Amino acid sequence: MRDIQQLENLATQIRRDIVRMVHACQSGHPGGSLGCADFLTALYFNQMKVNPTAFSMDGKGEDLFFLSNGHISPVFYSVLARRGYFEVKELATFRRIHSRLQGHPATLEKLPGIRVASGSLGQGLSVAIGAAQAKKLNGDDRLVYVLMGDGEQQEGQIWEAALYAGAKKIDNLIAVIDYNGKQIDGPVDQVVSLGDLQAKYESFGWKVTRFNGNNMAEVVKTLDIALQQANQQIPQLLLMETEMGQGVDFMMGTHKWHGVAPNDEQLEKALAQLPETIGDY
Amino acid sequence: MDFTIQNYKDTRSGFGDGLAELGKKNEKVVALCADLTGSLKMDAFAREFPDRFFQTGISEANMIGMAAGLTIGGFIPFTGTFANFSTGRVYDQIRQSVAYSGKNVKICASHAGVTLGEDGATHQILEDIGMMKMLPGMTVIVPCDYNQTKAAVKAVALHEGPVYLRFGRPKVPNFTPADQKLVIGKAILMKEGTDVSIFATGHLVWKAVEALSILAELGINAELINVHTIKPLDEEAVLQSVRKTACVVTAEEHQRNGGLGDSIAQLLALKMPRPVEMVAVNDSFGQSGTPEQLLTEYHLDTMDIVEAAKRAVARK
Structure with missing residues (x-):
């Protein structure tokens, strides 16, 4: 296991990547990306068994991750690049014409690390369930992870999938919700409240764990416990409390940075709070 | 055949x-x-x-x-x-x-x-x-x-x-041979003819088969092609047939918009403009009824193909 400081340094560099990528093309979604940087860093650098330099779509013998809330592609791309799926300098092509780093993750351009397109919300949990079933059929004991947004829980397909996973006891699946309480139009509670999300999933037959997704030690520990609890005839949901915009003070505490790029001055202010730890692309 | x-x-x-x-x-x-x-x-x-x-x-x-x-x-x-x-x-x-x-x-x-x-x-x-x-x-x-x-x-x-x-x-x-393979993208020539090409798909292929003998009695020697693959369309088969017959009937259990007829009309408009008549549902929803009643009601029956062929031939 890597030490926590090392993972935190990685997450800081990834946060730098995120704001630089979004600034460079003046579009994209920094808020949720920053909030999920700790989780994805821990997942890819500490938790999952992956084979980044020889990416295969089937991922046999590997853990799989699906990003359902595809708009936080900046954090996904940065983590994949930093983990070695492709060269970090390619991050500079984000959202540019002819780039493999499409606005939302896609497979068409064959970017290593992406296994399904996402962006139209609500679809990733179903795909992850299918991939988890494929692992069982193949006798492959690795796990399938999927990250969803909390606003995304308003999509009906999520509940079809949640019902199925609970009823069929899909236990090689770990679903995670970025529970930051914010969506494009405002606080989730004001747009359409999710009510008691934990109770909802529990009533659908899931084991739910709440944790602080912006505390690296807690993220690492929670993922480790989830791993130990896998394959016990119950699907697992990690309700990950995060702060949208985490790491950049003026992007925190508001939904306004969900899908807005910083200008030059704001970029400088953001980078001043995120020291270069590994080296910029 | x-x-x-x-x-x-x-x-x-x-x-x-x-x-x-x-x-x-x-x-x-x-x-x-x-x-x-x-x-x-x-x-x-x-x-x-x-x-x-x-x-x-x-x-x-x-x-x-x-x-x-x-x-x-x-x-x-x-x-x-x-x-x-x-x-x-x-x-x-x-x-x-x-x-x-x-x-x-x-x-x-x-x-x-x-x-x-x-x-x-x-x-x-x-x-x-x-x-x-x-x-x-x-x-x-x-x-x-x-x-x-x-x-x-x-x-x-x-x-x-x-x-x-x-x-x-x-x-x-x-009625198709039990041992006939389906090759994706390769339409099947079911009957050769010289006067009109009928491109049919799905249930309407049999209706087109029934139309063949009626057309023969009317002196129209129709060619029938079973287009089981709508996409990718067997463009060569379509063009080869129409080069000979110079007019077309399409037949399908679908809206005109977006169906087989639409694909064939697009191909011909681009490469070989010829008269096309479409046997298809014309911008309406269906309703309850028996299958045969509904095929008649929405003009998807044998005689609709016959009439469409006559119109196509007349437009040459």
Whole structure:
């Protein structure tokens, strides 16, 4: 296991990547990306068994991750690049014409690390369930992870999938919700409240764990416990409390940075709070 | 070609029987169904291969997503539900998780068109071919009888990439050879002729066969081509036929907009403009009735093809 400081340094560099990528093309979604940087860093650098330099779509013998809330592609791309799926300098092509780093993750351009397109919300949990079933059929004991947004829980397909996973006891699946309480139009509670999300999933037959997704030690520990609890005839949901915009003070505490790029001055202010730890692309 | 009716069978049984046979030969084939196992004739597969059969309940969006996920790991998923719930209801799931993601999912759709019958317009989808053929990379196949549907199941399993396979509910003449392979993208010349080319798909192929003899009595020597693959369209077969006959009738159980006729008219407009008459539903929903009543009501019957051929010939 890597030490926590090392993972935190990685997450800081990834946060730098995120704001630089979004600034460079003046579009994209920094808020949720920053909030999920700790989780994805821990997942890819500490938790999952992956084979980044020889990416295969089937991922046999590997853990799989699906990003359902595809708009936080900046954090996904940065983590994949930093983990070695492709060269970090390619991050500079984000959202540019002819780039493999499409606005939302896609497979068409064959970017290593992406296994399904996402962006139209609500679809990733179903795909992850299918991939988890494929692992069982193949006798492959690795796990399938999927990250969803909390606003995304308003999509009906999520509940079809949640019902199925609970009823069929899909236990090689770990679903995670970025529970930051914010969506494009405002606080989730004001747009359409999710009510008691934990109770909802529990009533659908899931084991739910709440944790602080912006505390690296807690993220690492929670993922480790989830791993130990896998394959016990119950699907697992990690309700990950995060702060949208985490790491950049003026992007925190508001939904306004969900899908807005910083200008030059704001970029400088953001980078001043995120020291270069590994080296910029 | 011999048009002897071997028996009367539903095309969905061709799907079910083909799938069960395929399951024996290819252990990578898995099937998913949204609570219509009996209607889709998937019972045999479900019974023989319970580990490879996924009952998803009435949740078609989840079914399509799961199918996309099952391809990751090397499986070949066949999803089964009515054509309406296989397409319009899950269009975005198919678009993003299957087509754009390039997943090897076979979307198998029964009860297409007005011949679904008494259930009425809520279930009689007439826009599905259009929706599916517009998706980049999607193959669209509409077999005409039991034997051809069974052959189609085998063919699509060998094809790498997403496929929409459309079939229907009623028992109809089963007349194509039991050993005839279906080659995706290769239309089948069923009868040579010189005066008009009839391009038919699905249930209307048999109606076109019936029209041939009536047309012969009228002195019109029609050519009949079974276009089981609507996308990719066998452009060479179309152009070769029309080069000879110089006029066209298309016949399908679908809206004019987006159907086979639309594809052929587009091809001809670009490469070989000739008169085209379309036997198809003209911008309306269906209704309850027997399949035969509905084919008559929406001008999809044998005599509609005959009349369309006469008009096409007159326009030359």
